[in-house]
Amino acid sequence: MIGIRSYGAYIPRYRLNRKKIFENMGWLNSATAAHSRGEKAVANFDEDPVTMAVAAGMNCNNGFERTEPDGVYFASTTLPYKERQNAGIIATALGMRENVRSADFTGALKSGTTAMLSALEAVGSGEMKNMLVCASDCRLGKMGSPQEMIFGDGAAAFLISDHDVIAEYKGSYSITSDFVDHFRGSFEKFDRQWEDRWIRDIGYEDLIPKTVEGLLKKNALKIDDFAKVIYACHYTGERKKLNKNLGVDPEKVQDIMLGEIGDMGAAQPMVMLAGALEDAKPGDKILVVSFGSGCDAIYFEITDKINDLKKRKGVIWHLANKAELDTYAKYLVWRNIIPFETGLRGEEDSPTRWSMIWRYNKAIYGFCGSKCKKCGTPQFPPQRICVNPECGARDEMEEYYFSDKTAKIASYTGDNLVASINPPQIYGNILFEGGGKTMMDFTDCDLESLKVGMSVAPAFRIKYYDERRGIVRYFWKAVPVKEVE
Amino acid sequence: MAKGIKDKVAVLGMGCSRFGERWDMESEDLMIEAFTECIADAGIEKKQLEACWLGSYFIEINIGKAGIPAAVALKLPFLPVTRVENKCASGSEAFRGACYAVASGACDFALAIGAEKLKDAGYGGLPAIAVDGQMEVMLHADWTAPGAFAQLASAYQAKYGMSMEQLKEAMAYVSWKSHQNGVMNPRAHLRRDVTKEQIIKSPMIAYPLGLFDCCGVSDGAAAAIVTTPEIARSLKKDEEIVYVKSLQIACSSGEEAMYTDWDGTSVMSTTLAAQRAYDEAGIKNPREEISMMEVHDCFSITELVTMEDLQISQRGKAPEDILNGFYDLKGGGVPCQTDGGLKCFGHPIGASGLRMIYEMYSQLLQRWPEERSVKDPRLALTHNLGGIPNRNVVSLVILGK
Incomplete structure (x- = not known):
């Protein structure tokens, strides 16, 4: 049996109230008032699709060995690197084995589901036993655009496996269409789109039902057979129309979370699927449909194993773990949308030296230190001579990952x-x-909330942006551990 | 077995430039200023010098590498000049080089000079250059000096169960006391009489350190000429001679940064270097025997924990001693920062260690007006700290008559 064995989600902590955007930019485009309800999830200043995918991946891996997956597929339309495989960064950050397959899936909002299908097929072929699939997006709209209002940041990850699956893969149906509702040229930072009416009437209304019908026919199913239907369409009115056209009970349609997170691009159907798995029951049939340059429909059936899966950080946890982003200007600076000044100190250059990074690859990206085989002392960065003065053994070290260990604050500052x-x-x-x-640096916290002795856990984050060379440098930071109901 | 350096070297002369925003001066000019005073004080001629050690740190925005800049600036006649650098303890390191040269018998007269020009960085604080190498930047927090030292305060406060307000009161007293001394010193950079309230309310730099918890950033130079005790006695009267009683340096082994025993409320290198220095100088009870100190008060909290690391205050008791005026110039205890310290002089890295020695040397020789003099000093200590609390180098110098 192949299917989903585990899942995890990640929604960044900060939420920007859309009213704040409208207060600042409504003068330019008063029509954006229609989108100004609720809030959007905003990646922290030190987050990007890669770090969010790692966070979702860690939540997915909770309770599983990091070395289990035979590969990682990463889907995003906002990859930090055009050349240098983004999935490779994720593999190192998650401490995966070297002999794994990796690929980036990009170019379409349906790439999340396509990556998942590819993983399912890899496992189905018998070549792979476990594949990790991450989807993450952090899309930008221009100031004053509807996209700026609608888009939100988020990620999800799934462990696709040939055993112990909580959701069995039962079938799929795909359509490819060069329907250009949204587009972004190679060197463009901001999303562009064609007219909403055309996107709704010709895009969603044609492609989604066609894909769903294709799947139903192929698997001899009726729409009523599904306990949960997931599809990505941010137009509220259009969703009502689609529910009607598909003949699906609106109660069974998974919440799109537009008012809480926003449209997460390639991650949208994936995060919704993670959300659906959180309250799914054995026997439930789930239908996931993506949209963007065509559609993928995937059909799962929940198994008894879902009851055995360890409780994890999914959508519910992340919806509760939030902090308001106090100003719109901060969002603009964090996303490098407007010029800002950090003083002459901020102009000092820190050139990136790849051969150095390569030598410390596991330490930097995997937060992997060393542990002395003689005295058992874990140490970071990895050492050759044991730091324990009573020991001092030389070259008696083994790898030791700190990425999944919690820690206590000994001292701190702001x-x-x-x-x-x-x-x-x-x-x-x-x-x-x-x-x-x-x-180490702390993030996702306020100085006032910190205390010596408080628990923190490592999170993979952007450490430095080497502006002159266009290089995002990553490392780990400490995030206060929070109990969120 | 080696017995150390006690009474094997005499300080023959010293010089110190005015510290401050010396916009119109190069490092070389500052060196000339310090050297001119120094060689006049020593009473020898330049051609009698046989070796020189130069301390400097941020050479990228300053004089550049090697000992050549000092040789060229001072027109030292093809002397062996060695540039040394050991972070903020570079000035003391230059002094150590010169002392060891004399103690070893390699030469009769050696010069130590330290100079630094920080004000060309273009911004406050120390220049943001990868001083610990590229990997430090990649593998640790994006720290600055105030942030690294500020953590002594959060750890100290938690360990001793004090409120941050209580600790800040003691820290403010540290800065206030130094300003009281600095006001009187014409060579100091910051000579404002500030109130404790101003100090406590100053803008936050790195929690809980406010602006007045931080030392200044300035330009300056200082120099020393050392010789053998025999030669010193042939050139000067006995009461005009200051001897080196101890020279000790300790470098972090990585234990504090990576091993769990150190709790972040002290500086291990200071603790260890101090014990070695006391042993070398034959000091049994430092609180009683040390007459005065110039310590590395880069931040108020650094001075506070240093009082404990030097065994002058007991662990956890420095705030009490500080608030009781034990470290005041005329407080009847062990006066600390008699010239105003880094707090008022600023911290031109390469010069600071020698500036501290200059002050202690001048006090031992009773050269200052009564109002800023320590009465009947016998043993003086300088403490020069480079790096940050979990990774550093500490230099201790003890001088005496």
Whole structure:
């Protein structure tokens, strides 16, 4: 049996109230008032689709060995790198094996479901036993555009497997169409789109029903057979129309979370699927349909195993774990939409040296240190001579991942001198449960909420943007551990 | 077995430039300023010098590498000039080089000079250059000096169960006391009489350190000429001679940064270097025997924990001693930062260690007006700290008559 064995979601902590956008930009385009309800999830200043995919991947891996997947497929239309495989960064960050297959799926909002289908087929072929699929997007609309209102950031990850599946893969149907509702040239930063009426009437209304009908026919099913129907369409009126045309009970349609997160692009149907799995029951049939340059429809049936899956950070957890982004200007600066000044200190250059990064690849991207085989002391960065003064063994180290260990704050500060686009720069010394200590940046927190002794957990984040060379440099930061119901 | 350096080297002369925003001066000019005073004080001629050590740090925006800049600036006649650098302890490192040269018998007269020009960075604080190498930038927090030292305060406050307000009161007293001394010093950079309230309310730099918890950033130079005790006695009266009693340096082994035993409320290198220095100088009870100190008060909290690391205050008791005026110039305890410290002089890296020694040397020789003099000093200590609390180099110098 092949299908989904585990899942995880990730929604960034910050939410921007759309009214704030309208207050600032409504003068330019008063029609955006129609989109100004609710809030959108906004990636922190140190997040991008890769870091969000890693976060979702870690939530998905919870309870599983990091070395289990035989590959990772990453879907996004906002990849930080055009050349340099983004999935490869994710594989290192998640501490996967070297002998894994990896690929980026991009160019269409349906690429999330396409990546998932490719993983299902890889497992189905018998070549692979476990494949990790991550989907993540962080799309930008121009200031004053409807897209700026509608888009939100989010990610989801799934472990596709040939055993212990919680949702069995039962079938699929795909349509490819060069229907250009949205587009972005190679060097464009912002999304562009054609007229809404055309997108709705010709795009969604034609392609989604056609795809669903194709799947139903291929599998001899009726729409009523599904306990949950997931499709990505941010037009509220159009969704009502589609429900009617498809003959689906609106109660069975998975919430699109437009008012809480926004349209997450390639991650949209994937995050919705993760949400659906959170309250699915054995026997439930789930239909997922993506939209963008065509459609993929995928059909799953929930198995008994879903009851055995360890509780994880999914959509519900992330919807509750939120903080308001206090200003619209911060959003513009974080996404590098408008010029800003961080002073002469911020102009100091830190050139990226790839051969150095390569030597410390696992330490930087995987947060992998070393553990002394003689005395058992974990240490970061990895050492050759044991740091324990009583031990001092040389070259007796084994790899030791700190990425999945929690730590306690030993000391901290909020530094206003550091050139940062999210001052103060918060950092401190942390002591890991099980040993090891280091001084690292903190993120997703406020200085006022910190205390010595508080628990933190590592998160993969952007460390530095090498502007002159267009290089995003990543490392890990500490995030206070929160219990969110 | 080696017995250390006690009484094997004498300080023959010293010089110190005015510290401050010396916009019209190059490092070379500052070196000339310090050297001119130094060689006049020593009473020898330039041609008698046999070796020189130069301390400097941010050479990227300054004099560049090697010892050549000092040789050229001072027109040292093809002397062996060695540039040394050990972070913020570079000035002390230059002094150590010169002392060891004399103690070893390699030469009779050696010059130590330190100079730094920070004000060409174009912004406040120390220049944001990858001083610990590229991997440090990649693998640790994006820290600055105030942020790294500020953590001493959050850890200290938590360990001793104080409120941050209580700790900030003691920290403010540290800065206030230094300003009281700096006001009187014509060579100091910051000579404003500030109130404790102003200090506490100053803008936050790195929590909980406000602007007045931080030392200044300035330009300056200082120099020393050292010789053998025999030669010193042939050139000067006995009461005009200051001897080196101890020279110790300790570098972090990585233990504090990566191993769990250190709790972040002290500086291990200071603790270890101090013990070695006391042993070398034969000091049994530092609180009683040390007459005065110039310590590395890059931040108020650094001075506070240093009082404990140097065994002058007991662990957890520095705030009490500070607030009781034990470290005041005329407080009857161990006066600390008699010249105003880094707080008022600023911290031109390569010069600071030598500036501290200059102050202690001048105090031992009772050269200052009564109002800023320590009465009957016997043993003086300087403490020069480079790096940050979890990864550093500490230099201790003890001088005496």
